[in-house]
Amino acid sequence: MNIDKLEIDKFTQRTQGMYRRLTDLYENLNTMPIMPDVLPQALVELGSASEIVSLATEELHQQNEELIQTRTLLEAERQRYQDLFEFAPDAYLVTDTLGIIREANHTTATLLKVSQNYLIDKPIVNFVALPDRPAFRSYLTQICECTKVKELVVRMQKRDGELLDAAMTVGVVRNQQGKPIALRWLIRDITERKQAELALLKNDGDLTQNRLWHKYCKGESISLNLSTLWYVCQGCVKLSTLCETGEEVMVGLAAEGMVFGSSLTMLHIYQATALSEVELVSIDVAEIAASPNLSHTLLPKINQRLRQTEFFLVIAGRRRVQDRFDQLLLLLKQEIGEPVAEGIRLSVRFTHEELASACCTTRVTITRLMGKLQQQGQIYFDSKHHIIFKDI
Template identity: 65%
Template sequence: MNIELFLQRTEVLHKRVADLYQTASILPSIPPDMLPQVFQELHSRSRIVQLAMEELCQQNEELIGTRNLLEAERQRYQDLFEFAPDGYLVTNAEGIIQEANHAAAKLLNVSKSFLVGKPLINFVPLEERQYLRSELNYLSHSDRTRELLVHLHQRYGESFDAALTVATVRNQQGKAIYLRWLLRNISERQQSESALVKNESDFIQSRLVEKYSKRETIPLNPLVIWYVSQGVVKLSTFCETGEEVLMGLAATGMVFGSSMTSLKIYQAIALSDVELVSIDVAEIAVSPTLNHTLLPKISQRLRQTEFFLAISGRRLVQERLHYLLQLLKQEVGQTVSEGTRLNIRFTHEDIASACCTTRVTITRLMGKLQEQGVISFDSKKHIILKNL
């Protein structure tokens, strides 16, 4: 029964009770003081019900109006989503597509109905899927908006360079419930930007700077080279015993990336708060100016890697430590009144991994060097090299 019909029947009931009350009041055989109290109560209650129904009817009309406004607003946002010039996707936390707009379907050369229920990773080349999986895992634990550079495969078409901007949406308990994706084809943009790059400052200023905190793991994408705008990044691998081996340090002005190594296991960890700029490998290939700018930095990393190899080849641990401290002095040293201060704090574990030895051994050798006055430490536990 709808509310209008219920109101009509309530009004009929009220009228019948009123008529019955009036009839009973004028009957000569019944004295007024003998009028049953039930009629008075019925009349009073029916009036209350009538008033309540009138108020309920008014509230219902207001709710209908509000619902219409909300539906119009929802439709407006749906139209904005549907007809936006860029591709938009909504996925669950695992990357399964739940919604897609017209531009996203056109980018991937499929219908919208085909996209729903499909993993986004299906449109990524096999060699880049591990990178996307690691990013999905990262997004489930982070609220930071990410910009990812990947190749996307069109269905029955070619692949293209894409920039994916993704944000995480959480429920009241803080659990990631879905991801919002902005998809853009940046192949033409990269070509036009490559032609405009003139020097190092140009490509830094025109790109998004990503920040990572100390000890945070930096994601590695085979299609991207990271340029260190500020800070120091530790590059390492793991041997068969599970021990970490330091492979290099990328300080300010240096570059690194998984495309610059053949190691299957390779990780990058911020040794300080760092600011990084991503450079697409495909962009480097088509830009002579960018090639000219980055070649000295890649050569610098190559020389540093050879130095680390030379250190690991030393027979005595004392010699490895000696040459490592020399390298650190050169790479991250800062002149102070007491000598040369390493502006990054290295743990004994970090030094041990670079010298291919144990932390206990490094602790013992560092203690000897401190006793000999070769090294000291400042208030923040940074190493100061004196006579090295």
């Protein structure tokens, strides 16, 4: 039985009253002769006070035992959750709103090949691959505005320089006033999954076998119809539409190993143009429906186009032209970038007009932004005017 506040108040009042009466009795004994009835009364009062103190002491002792048991249970529960966090099969870490790591579990340290102590107080962006850092920083500045859990796929870099593909799930921790105070990160290594997808993307035997190859020169328009898909064997195709003002807007790129076709869009005006010399094979939509193997081979390629389309939507949603341009260059590096000694080279040459149409701005603006990047030493051009991103 616990002593509640009312009982404690009652006990305090009774004890204070007993103390006052005992004080009066003691003073009376010093100033007045002992009366026959005074001593028994004093003994009764002392006995009552002793009983109250004994009862309170017993109840306080019982309450203390219960508090010790509760504390033990809470400590065991805390340790259980700490173990769940520490030895979870996935990497978990907690950062502040700026991305500075405050907590990291054992799996995170193993994944990144560092000690747990090394991770503390380090910016999480330090473990993101260099080419992905600008986009990651941009993402980090916006995450605190989100009210839902967000997911992203990013390349991370281990301490020894090895890269891995990681799927991140990020949740925002808020205080009682709704202000963001921390970020929780769940990180999964999806390198093997990505490699399996790439293996499927490269499984072109069923797509090119016994099919007629079609060649288009740079700048040629490629015919489209609803009954067929085009598969790119070589080269790169620009997919675009026309806005109300008649200006062309780039909505996608189909590089080697990708598919495109009017059956994959709802745009009324949809055109495909060869950005380089292109070799294609056509695949009948009815054949895809009748062949599970063909459908299985094409599915990851269609997913690849879907992810690219979403990236173009993100580019279009940026308010600042600089941000749209930065995101476009990141997409181009991922889609058609090829490693060279100097850095990453785009396999296709783009005009300033084409880059402007992809990020909804003017050719003059693109020329200015390109000049700025050249002055900063971030890009330059090879002898064929292909963009090369300097490896810095």
